[in-house]
Amino acid sequence: MSTAMPLPPAVENYLRKILIERAHPLLLSFDAGWHLQSTQGDAGFYAIDITDPERGVRELQDLFIWLPLDSDQDIPFVELASGRSAHVHLIVDDSGFHVLLLDAEEARTRERTQQQLGNEVALADHQKSKAIGKLKDIRSELERQRENLEEANALKNALIATLSHEFRTP
């Protein structure tokens, strides 16, 4: 089968539809000075307030600070102010650039579930190792005190034995 063969139009349309539905694309088009020119998609889905460019756009601007705006950029898994996670892309165009947001919430939740568990186990293991270390120290200290007591007891017994002998044989 040739890999270059185009997909049947019905399949391509179906794929486009479900991918767009899942990705919730939001496209914000800017001129070179970060002035918003147009938007396509649901800005409300990402809780980005495009009616207040100072606030809404600033959040996006901060992502590309000190990065060249004359080449395409992508920043995966960005947690937005709303708490929602998005893959953020900057796509350069003749008249400026576009910022494209694609929903990453489902992938982030999946990843977080796995990592959270692993990290919590690692932190608990560290606590356990510390507790075991402390118990070993306590046990060593108790052992040392027991040896000291035994030594003192042996000395005491030897002393009593000597004294008893002396009492018996004045």
Place this chain on the structure above:
Amino acid sequence: MTVQAHKVCMLGDFGVGKTSLVARLVRSTFSEKYLTTIGVKVDSKEVALPGREPLKLVIWDIAGRSALDALGMHYLRGAAALLLVADGMREGSLSSALNLLMQSRSLLPDALVALAVNKLDLVERWEVAPATLAELRRSLPVFETSALSGDGVEAAFADFAARLAS
């Protein structure tokens, strides 16, 4: 007036308190619940400087790792400063922070660096010895911080702001 903005990246192992430090600085909040960061969360804080224009720190709270992978390096691009974060109760997290610094140097040779040794409120349980911190202070600024109480947090970021402005 446009405020000069600089990107600051938080780098450190998981569970050291990077997200909590940012929450303390930006929102004056603290949560006991540990929630691992996936990807990156970007916040900003305007810092007033005596006799100068204020400066904006754009703080990138990057998911905790003991080593930087390709994605971690990707997030660092354009950073002017790196705040390394270690947990005073986990000596291994200090080694991780220093390892992350060495890795990031290939991409950001000139970025400002400081170390925050976090969880100062639990200092009686620290594994990191004062002598170790004294030795580190000879090569980079070290701040003992508590995201819970706020101790040392503003100072760490104010130090960056002052150095970035000069």
